[in-house]
Amino acid sequence: MKTSWESVTVDNSPMGLYLAQPEIAGPVPAIIVVQNQDGVAEFTQEMTRRVAAAGYVGIAPQFYHREGEPKTPERTASIKDSRNDGHVMSDINATVNFLKGCASADTSRLGIVGFCMGGRIAFLGAATTTLFKAAVDFYGGGCYSQWGDRPAPATFAANVSCPIQGHFGELDKNPPPNEMRRLDAELTKLGKAHEFFFYPDTHHGFNRAGGKTYKPEHDTSSWAKSVEFFAKHLSAAPQKVAAVG
Numbered sequence: 001m002k003t004s005w006e007s008v009t010v011d012n013s014p015m016g017l018y019l020a021q022p023e024i025a026g027p028v029p030a031i032i033v034v035q036n037q038d039g040v041a042e043f044t045q046e047m048t049r050r051v052a053a054a055g056y057v058g059i060a061p062q063f064y065h066r067e068g069e070p071k072t073p074e075r076t077a078s079i080k081d082s083r084n085d086g087h088v089m090s091d092i093n094a095t096v097n098f099l100k101g102c103a104s105a106d107t108s109r110l111g112i113v114g115f116c117m118g119g120r121i122a123f124l125g126a127a128t129t130t131l132f133k134a135a136v137d138f139y140g141g142g143c144y145s146q147w148g149d150r151p152a153p154a155t156f157a158a159n160v161s162c163p164i165q166g167h168f169g170e171l172d173k174n175p176p177p178n179e180m181r182r183l184d185a186e187l188t189k190l191g192k193a194h195e196f197f198f199y200p201d202t203h204h205g206f207n208r209a210g211g212k213t214y215k216p217e218h219d220t221s222s223w224a225k226s227v228e229f230f231a232k233h234l235s236a237a238p239q240k241v242a243a244v245g
Helices: 042-053 073-082 085-100 117-128 153-159 177-190 216-233
Strands: 002-010 013-021 028-034 057-061 105-115 134-138 164-169 194-199
Touching: 002 042, 002 085, 013 042, 013 085, 028 042, 028 085, 028 117, 042 057, 042 105, 057 085, 085 105, 085 117, 105 117, 105 216, 117 134, 117 153, 117 164, 134 216, 153 177, 164 177, 164 216, 177 194, 194 216
Parallel strands: 028 057, 028 105, 105 134, 134 164, 164 194
Antiparallel strands: 002 013, 013 057
């Protein structure tokens, strides 16, 4: 695959984009990969490469571009207070516009996948835009919480415009499983296509290799489910799932 750092300007601020493109004939569907709280660091870059290994253009925008990528836990904690869904949506739209100029990307077949805070953003994108054909939420906490002055993402559940898949740990505290089961029930009541998976004896960040909560078996199975889900909804033949762990 080919990887590179690209850049676009959003609100007079340069936003970095980590781009991973498969070595197959294009154009192919594209998937926006939404960072966890650490920014577009090694974990998010790895997930973007996994997307490309599955046969898609993967792209991870640096949502922290207004504040700068955090280098310490203290800096990460301070950025949390400035999260804003208006900024998030501007960044998503700028990323999509970049992809429209990318010859390898078919922007009529867009997906989104996010981890931690990125899972919340993936749900937000599915619920407040019609950009995406499929969305995958990995343990996205805060779906019932506001960022800035806009309503919480769960408020827009009735507007979800694409199928959603979710992966959650039974021992997670953010999001707690009962909160995601509440959202699961609400989406079912609304008739929204979705499937949520809950993993026993599993904490937050279970697919982050090297982390204290890493569960290799759940990493492997959840990613395989995600690849199958995107293949189904982005009209692409399933690719061989790259080894994980």
